[in-house]
Amino acid sequence: MNLKQCVALLALTFTGVVFAQTAQESAIKKLIExxxxxxxxxxxxxxxxxxxxxxxxxGSDILYTDEKAQYLFVGNVIDAKSGTNYTKARTDELSKIKFSDLPLESALKMVKGDGKRVIAVFEDPNCGYCKRFRKTLAGMDNITVYTFLYNILSEDSTVKSKNVWCSADRxxxxxxxMLNGKAxxxxxxxxxxxxxxxxALGQKLRVNGTPAIFFADGSRVPGAMDAKGLEEKFASLNSAK
Known part of the structure; x- marks a missing residue:
């Protein structure tokens, strides 16, 4: 069974699980919780x-158990033949969002080139990895970046974000x-x-660190990406259309 078949089967399982396995699942939940x-x-x-x-x-964490809830397995399930990481595929699916639901009017908007490649990123002004990612974005072309000022590192983050938001040119x-250290x-x-x-939005989306990058298909990448990683991600999204 390949990755797409596995994810599809899990999706079908979700749709029918309420009727087919409620009693068994309830029993396992009662034992494992x-x-x-x-x-x-x-x-x-x-x-x-x-x-x-x-x-x-x-939440977005995945564990595994047996039908009697006697054992608890923590880690990734990987297909020994293909190398496919089914656990990662599942957690990626669970972490997806509906991009169109993001309040983009509450984000900074940067457009470069044709702007066809779109991302949203949650960043804290005191986040070193965010500053590194911002340098990567500065070298990208044909991209639209929505930046949500997500203040989770210190009280000073809130002050800096307010000063940025209230600037004539945000x-x-x-x-x-972020790039030059000019407050x-x-x-x-x-x-x-x-x-x-x-x-509140970040907490709802379980954004636990910065930067957190969301793509137009709703998928997310926690942490900074380099230019090569971004280009590969955009290419994979384009090929999936």
Whole structure:
């Protein structure tokens, strides 16, 4: 079974699981949940098409157990023949978002060239990896970048983001700081920002670190990417159309 077939089968399992396996899944959940630690809640359990394992999903984390919940398996399920990482494929699918639902009006917008290749990125002004990624983006062409100012590293992050947002030229102020270390001028006291809205959005999307990159198909990449990685990702998205 190849990767696409496996993911498709899991999707079909989700659609029919309520009717076909509710009792068994409930039994496994009842047995396994107390073993995961106090306060941990299992979001779903489904039977996988490999090895008789059951997938235990906690948020976007994937674990595995047997039908009697006697054993708990932590790690990746990899096809020994093809090398396909089924666990990664599943977590990638779970972490997808609906790109069109993002409040793009609350993000900085940078367009280079034809702007056809679109990403959204959550960045903190005090994030070193974000600054590295910003340098990568500066060398890219034919791209549109929506930047959400996601302040999670310090109180000073909120101040810097407000100063950037309230600047006459937000993109210039952001690049001046991220690329050149030139701090933006202090924001007027009456200037309002979407900081709290973006913080809530990031928490809802389980953005736990910066940068977090989202592509037009809804897939995400946590952490900075280099130019080669970005080009390969865009190429794969184009070939999938």
């Amino acid at each position: 107390p073993k995961l630690g106090q306060g941990v809640k299992v979001d779903s359990i489904i039977k996988t098409p490999y090895g008789g394992l059951y997938e235990v999903r906690v 993109n210039k102020a952001w690049d001046d700081w 933006p001028s202090a924001a007027p006291a009456n200037c309002t920002t979407p900081n709290e809205k973006i913080l």
